[in-house]
Amino acid sequence: MRDVSIIGIGQTRVAEHWDRSLRHLAGDAVLAAMKDADIEPAAVDALYVGNMLSGLLNGQEHLGALIADFVGLRGIEAVKVEAACGSGAAALRLGYAAVAGGLHDFVIICGVEKMTDTMNAETTTGLMMAADADYESIHGLTFVSVNALLMRRYMYEYGAKHEDFANFTVNAHHNGAGNPNAMFHNPVTAEQFSRARMIADPIGLLDSSGIGDGAAAVVLCPTHMAREHGHERVIHIRASAMATDAVAIHDRHDPLWLSAAEASAFKAYQQAGVGPRDMDLFELHDAFTIMSALSLEASGFAERGKGVWLAQAGEISREGHIPICTMGGLKARGHPVGATGVYQVVEVAQQLRGEAGANQLPNARLGMAQNIGGSGATAITHILEAQD
């Protein structure tokens, strides 16, 4: 297996892009990443697209060929990869496999989702397709209410109150304010968090990440080629790992333990030969505040039932021991579902390159991104390191 590096990154702002179609968003991100990598179209071997909902929301499948052609890469190998809200990092995982294994040298990963200006369907219907259609959706659950069940149980088991989750959102919006590509730039206070209208008790509006349109892309190649070509600001993929769990929460051994997140994180730690204490930042999957708490626990940053208290203790801020959502996270950068996993990796790369602008962490060397599909049934973890 070959070492793999990221030599180019690109992203659009997450927003309601009423004037940009799905292919335009993807094109913007891919072309930006190719320019950043200084790579010619003829050198590109494959394009893997992470996307969840283009069929339902945009009346368009077959995104691999569609986007490849649109960005001037007609003819290359191109597919769409889907793993619910984990689609973006799943596409990266398969691209990593193709480059590490020697099938391809230069692979572009693009995560894209167009959630506004849709054809017929509602995003609520679409997002529920991440859950179990026959055993969860059929009973009228929405994707918010699935997460609400988890949050209510967490509060009951561990004695947490709704207000205890506030700092996840305060932190995310604080960081989003400094990220020009974030959907939301407004700061949020703990008081605003508590006063926000209820969506699915106990999840309020400000527990929830924002639906938006956006695309992000990275260019991968073997590390030795990146060096030979004299690329600067190369980011090394130290680990790539994926795991799954039951889709329906009632089928899991323990609904409050994200075993897929745990398995993917610890496989990644093993591959990289590092542990959670070595991380300078952790871009986790804060689709809802409860997911932040559960991810921190499953990934070894907090003990069971203690994840929510990390936010209280200020550990998760850019000055804390384990900064999370450093560019706003899903909550403030926005959550165009199939694109999110690639945004997370682009943001870790920004931090490790020293290109995070107002949000730059000092001396960031090692960062982790974890993308979760559904309410935890899929988890993909990548560990990135700045090159010397």
Place this chain on the structure above:
Amino acid sequence: MRDVSIIGIGQTRVAEHWDRSLRHLAGDAVLAAMKDADIEPAAVDALYVGNMLSGLLNGQEHLGALIADFVGLRGIEAVKVEAACGSGAAALRLGYAAVAGGLHDFVIICGVEKMTDTMNAETTTGLMMAADADYESIHGLTFVSVNALLMRRYMYEYGAKHEDFANFTVNAHHNGAGNPNAMFHNPVTAEQFSRARMIADPIGLLDSSGIGDGAAAVVLCPTHMAREHGHERVIHIRASAMATDAVAIHDRHDPLWLSAAEASAFKAYQQAGVGPRDMDLFELHDAFTIMSALSLEASGFAERGKGVWLAQAGEISREGHIPICTMGGLKARGHPVGATGVYQVVEVAQQLRGEAGANQLPNARLGMAQNIGGSGATAITHILEAQD
């Protein structure tokens, strides 16, 4: 890169399975393939699912985790791969990459589609998502009418009549009659073909493959491990190649030339060191009779404009020079879109193993399967060989 072999195959019959859900169909195929491979769940590293329409038709995405859990593989790496009607072979392509490259040893590929008993939407709406939503679908084209445009142009350019395509369907139904897993077992005559009611002029009902429910699966592992474990009836993947083209037919340099099929076939020939004359059978993508003619030309079995005449000359029958659709093809076996590419490979494996029953070709050693997405924008070609 390691040599990769197929050590297990499984399939359901293609039919209107009103009593089987999507996960049950997938489960039937995967468990049959695992049994055939004599492999324990603990040995399986990953499951890649080929599927196009589960979101729209079944209200269910996230098939990777869902099916992995359902078949007793909870926890493993699992994703869905989509490339329109080419989804099945695209999943196989990525599984091949993971095993050949050394990321995984044992990977299961499952193609599945559940097209009857659907939630809200029509299959006609779904299938059109293989075409260009913004430039084709928006004008009211259906997927049949996109192919009808190609067929009309072919007839005009090359002086072919509708009746000249009859033998593609006669051959497919003749072979379907001997395949217990085929959707249709009735023979069709050239006269019935010509009398069939028109769907989208010049495409009649008997030019068109049947929509159905079904799942097929294969188990991959490195060839040296298959030998070490004493597996019998091992099928060697001699080549795996994928290419793309513009999705919208008006965007192509030549609508009557499937350049993605050509590129993927000739890349596969190069990898395997063989040519079309070496093939003992060719499972091509006969979604419509016109696609059979175009695929034969693009893949080097006929000159430009001559593909349709191969059917006339009897070359494509089981006794001909290049048998196609030996188990019924998309036309008679049925076309559960995301599953089809895996069915094709399973059927080539059946022929090479000598397990094709009434349809067995004598001395079949080398076979090719080509799965096409949309009206030709994606093509994936695999060349398989019987092991000594």
